[in-house]
Amino acid sequence: MYNQENCRFAKTHEWAFIEADVAVVGISNHAQEEISDIVFVDLPKIGQKAEAGKNCCVVESVKSASEIYAPVSGEIVEVNEALNGDPALVNREPHGNGWLFKIKMTNPAEADALLDFNAYQATIVK
């Protein structure tokens, strides 16, 4: 749905898929593998302001809580309600039905500053 080749990535493992002035946001396949067994997603509120690089959501696994940073600035316009009933969607389809929220961007240039897929892959291959 949001093919990773067409996404922009933050070094903190979030992806953004740009649809006009809206960024759909999720976490990378690498991130979901590292977090594993996601059991709860504390989604942001619709209307909430998001600031690039700042925490706006928490993904909980059995073992730990992971803060999710907004990859771009703007306003939360939609959240993935399906995660309330099935948080493991993030594990199964990190680039599909496991997306987290959508941000209406105030500064679309921020998306251009994110990494493309190859550059992101290079950051995680150690």
Add this chain to the structure above:
Amino acid sequence: MSTQTLQTTPLAARCEQAGGKMVDFHGWLLPVQFEGILAEHKAVRESAGMFDVSHMGQIFVEGKEAWPFLQYVNCNNIKNGPAEGTYSHILTEQGTIIDDAISFCLAPDQFLVVVNAACADEDFAWFTKQAKNFDVTVRNESSKWGMIAIQGPKAIEIVNGMIPGVNDLPRFHISPLTLFDKEGYITRTGYTGEDGVEIMLPNDTIGLLWDELLKHGVTPCGLGARDVLRLEAGYLLNGEDANQTRTPYEANCGWVVKLNKESFIGKEALVARKAAGFRQKLAGFVLMVPGVPRSGCKVFVGGDEKGVLTSGTFSPLFKGIAVGYLDTDVPTDSEVDIEIHGRRLRAKVVKPPFYQNRV
């Protein structure tokens, strides 16, 4: 991660080979998970799982006064019948908890005390210090023994197929065993709330048991699943739920304190503290809304801070569960708020265990 300085168990290479995600646990390189915490939890609750617990400590206490010595350093009555084991706390002079441990009677003048990994050196030093007034020798053999816990409703059946007679070993009892031509011990104990055994074999032999259990379809499980299972079953994690600032009474373990014993370390302090009453005791919490409570989260009633969590997790059976120290004026079954990531979530105060022991 630097693995250079970490201690490794004799099963570390096998754990990695089985897909274990290795982490630093109190200075030990151990698997936090293999396939996944939820799958491993399910294996133990429904079938059989195994844990590398080789990091745990083995302290042998021997001599004419072995039993009186153990009675003195433990607050519980240590059973001295053949093969009997006793769970107890080891206390400071102030009555606070150094460690929780199980003492097994191997012979009238020989006991094996199995202690927590993080406390093994401190326990041994404490025992050695206290042993001066007794006719005993205390030996720390922690580095010589490997240990595997096999747990779950199918654990006994599987192990009985490999070691006939295990079926007849009663709960909390020990038996010597010979396996792969080496001498070891098997105990009917565990830390999961399921039936099962723990098997100790020398370092160079424990791997053969691991291989055999894998062949029998026993699921390798990590520390992550172990923590969920023990919390569901209401078992303390020493260092978190119990430590040297808390007495057994506060840790909900008053049943391990036997004040009618003639003397034991911490007795006078416990008598005085019990008479004075306790401000807080360990309570259980079940979140009434989605979320995952964690150690360190604060507990509120109205606007007032009333306690703090010492362990919390997501339980596949009960969702968000936790234990923590709560002011004693907050009753069981009442509702409290737990602060998680800046939000206060409603929870119910309960009496652990969350999971009703089958054993």
